[in-house]
Amino acid sequence: MADTISTPTDSKPRGRPRSRASREAILLAALKLLIRDGYEKLTIEGVAREAGTGKSTIYRWWDGRSDLAVEAFFSAIDETLELHESGSAEDDFRAQILGMAGQLRGPAGRAFAAMLVGGRENPAVASAVRKRWLDPRRDWARMRMAWAAEAGQLQDGVEPRAALALLYSPLYSPLLFGNDVPSDKDLRACFDLAARAIFRR
Amino acid sequence: MADTISTPTDSKPRGRPRSRASREAILLAALKLLIRDGYEKLTIEGVAREAGTGKSTIYRWWDGRSDLAVEAFFSAIDETLELHESGSAEDDFRAQILGMAGQLRGPAGRAFAAMLVGGRENPAVASAVRKRWLDPRRDWARMRMAWAAEAGQLQDGVEPRAALALLYSPLYSPLLFGNDVPSDKDLRACFDLAARAIFRR
DNA sequence: GCCATGCGAAACGGTACCGTCTCGCATGCG
DNA sequence: CGCATGCGAGACGGTACCGTTTCGCATGGC
Numbered sequence: 001m002a003d004t005i006s007t008p009t010d011s012k013p014r015g016r017p018r019s020r021a022s023r024e025a026i027l028l029a030a031l032k033l034l035i036r037d038g039y040e041k042l043t044i045e046g047v048a049r050e051a052g053t054g055k056s057t058i059y060r061w062w063d064g065r066s067d068l069a070v071e072a073f074f075s076a077i078d079e080t081l082e083l084h085e086s087g088s089a090e091d092d093f094r095a096q097i098l099g100m101a102g103q104l105r106g107p108a109g110r111a112f113a114a115m116l117v118g119g120r121e122n123p124a125v126a127s128a129v130r131k132r133w134l135d136p137r138r139d140w141a142r143m144r145m146a147w148a149a150e151a152g153q154l155q156d157g158v159e160p161r162a163a164l165a166l167l168y169s170p171l172y173s174p175l176l177f178g179n180d181v182p183s184d185k186d187l188r189a190c191f192d193l194a195a196r197a198i199f200r201r
Numbered sequence: 202m203a204d205t206i207s208t209p210t211d212s213k214p215r216g217r218p219r220s221r222a223s224r225e226a227i228l229l230a231a232l233k234l235l236i237r238d239g240y241e242k243l244t245i246e247g248v249a250r251e252a253g254t255g256k257s258t259i260y261r262w263w264d265g266r267s268d269l270a271v272e273a274f275f276s277a278i279d280e281t282l283e284l285h286e287s288g289s290a291e292d293d294f295r296a297q298i299l300g301m302a303g304q305l306r307g308p309a310g311r312a313f314a315a316m317l318v319g320g321r322e323n324p325a326v327a328s329a330v331r332k333r334w335l336d337p338r339r340d341w342a343r344m345r346m347a348w349a350a351e352a353g354q355l356q357d358g359v360e361p362r363a364a365l366a367l368l369y370s371p372l373y374s375p376l377l378f379g380n381d382v383p384s385d386k387d388l389r390a391c392f393d394l395a396a397r398a399i400f401r402r
Numbered sequence: 403g404c405c406a407t408g409c410g411a412a413a414c415g416g417t418a419c420c421g422t423c424t425c426g427c428a429t430g431c432g
Numbered sequence: 433c434g435c436a437t438g439c440g441a442g443a444c445g446g447t448a449c450c451g452t453t454t455c456g457c458a459t460g461g462c
Contacts, residue, residue, distance in 0.1 A: 013406095013407080013460090013461090014405080014406050014407065014460085014461065014462085015405080015406035015407020015408065015459080015460075015461085016406080016407050016408040016409075016458065016459040016460055017407085017408075017459075017460070018407095018408065018409095019408070019409070019459095022408090022409075022410095037321060038241065038318075038319075038321050040239065040241035040242065040319070041241065041321075041322075043448085043449060043450090044449080044450075044451085045448080045449055045450080046449090048410090052410085053409080053410070054409065054410040054411060054412085055410090055411095055412095055450095055451085055452095056408095056409080056410075056411090056452085056453085057408075057409065057410075059451070059452080060408080060409095064450095064451090113318070113377065116377060116378060116379070117239075117314070117318040117319075117377065117379070118239070118241070118318075120238060120239050120242075121242075126379065130378075134378075155397075158394065159390050159394075161387070161390070162387065162390035162391045162394050163394060165371045165374075165383075165387070165391050166367065166371060166391050166394050166395055168374070169370035169371045169373075169374040169391075170366045170367060170370040172370075172374040172377050172378075173366075173369070173370040173373040173374040173377070175377055176314065176317060176318065176373050176374070176376055176377045177317060177331075177335075177373075178317070178318070178327065182366075186362070186363065186366070189360050189362070189363035190363045190366050190367050190370075193359065193360075193363050193364060193367050193395075193398050193399065194367055194394075194395065194398060195398075196356075196397070196398035197394050197395060197396075197397035197398035198394065214430090214431090214436095214437080215430085215431065215432090215435080215436050215437065216429080216430075216431085216435080216436035216437020216438065217428065217429040217430060217431095217436080217437050217438040217439075218429075218430065218437085218438075219437095219438065219439095220429095220438070220439070223438090223439075223440095244418085244419060244420090245419080245420080245421085246418080246419055246420080247419090249440090253440085254439080254440070255439065255440040255441060255442085256420095256421085256422095256440090256441090256442090257422090257423085257438095257439080257440075257441090258438075258439060258440075260421070260422085261438080261439090265421090
């Protein structure tokens with residue numbers, strides 16, 4: 001027993017190896033159902049049916065639907081956190097927001113909304129999205145805004161909190177109404193308008 | 202048979218009259234559960250349990266949970282549509298947005314989000330909220346913005362669509378994250394910031 | 403070839419809710 | 433009073449999914 005512990009990178013799995021194909025089919029099916037029906041209606045039996053696998057395979061590798069939903073979501077979303085730190089706060093925020101829109105466009109955005117809103121049953125679902133995706137971006141934005149304020153790049157009387165809400169809200173609010181994230185064109189129009197009021201230039 | 206039709210305001214209900222108390226208990230219970238658990242988990246048996254009534258009473262007066270949810274929601278929200286039409290577009294929009302925030306504050310806002318987002322099963326749920334609450338307000342806003350544009354009250358190069366998105370998004374976006382509608386103070390801060398970029402003054 | 407493990411299929415008992423129905427009592431009108 | 437209707441309680445058969453378990457075959461290391 002001691003030696004099974006002693007080697008941390010044990011790579012001698014003895015029986016039949018885990019099926020890559022099943023794993024992927026399950027995650028894909030979960031994502032599809034998550035988007036189509038929302039988190040509340042995501043069901044293990046439904047995923048198994050859709051994926052063409054047995055329920056036992058799902059229960060062997062995942063704890064339950066919250067676990068599965070979280071993994072399906074993050075397998076579908078681009079988690080890259082780009083840090084734009086040019087001299088211009090306006091350029092940095094624009095790049096950040098358009099980048100986030102790109103990550104949320106399409107299926108990922110639907111799943112994003114479904115996870116945030118449907119996670120009443122299991123708060124871990126919404127909270128996983130917050131901690132792993134939302135919080136890092138929000139933290140970056142706050143830091144960047146504080147830096148801009150220090151550097152005198154904000155117009156007089158601009159509250160950083162309000163400025164952040166104004167810049168980011170147009171990205172999110174359509175998701176509440178079942179719409180997709182706005183197009184880059186629309187997003188730029190909103191951003192440029194808000195930027196007029198916020199940044200010194 | 203002819204005379205039962207002939208009198209349109211027939212007010213001779215013959216048996217035991219409908220119980221006001223039950224009706225109110227049911228709507229209240231439905232609202233409570235709608236807010237607590239979301240639309241998807243709103244269940245007739247749950248409402249009957251919470252309200253202390255029989256299921257049959259609910260089925261007698263409502264078609265099902267979508268019907269019940271819609272009535273519960275609108276019984277809780279202030280539907281007053283205030284038309285602010287002073288000379289100043291900025292003042293009118295500010296009043297409109299703060300007014301809407303007041304209507305959505307508290308339980309109503311939670312129910313609002315629950316209805317919009319949970320209405321995948323029965324599109325009639327989300328669409329009732331849109332048609333009866335959202336659309337009239339959106340239509341007013343578009344008209345008011347067009348009027349402001351004609352009157353030369355907008356700054357150069359302001360697209361009405363983008364301006365509306367910018368003004369209203371901060372009101373809605375917190376609902377996506379399970380938060381309440383912003384406080385008047387926060388909302389004013391956002392609005393005043395956006396207004397700097399939009400309105401001529 | 404042996405053996406450990408993964409796989410899909412399917413059955414299991416259990417839970418929750420559906421929408422309908424029946425019952426016996428309550429309530430009001432004439 | 434008699435009668436029509438509303439009410440709460442709860443039984444009913446049906447559906448969907450839960451999470452577990454058993455089965456027989458598949459897959460790979462030794």
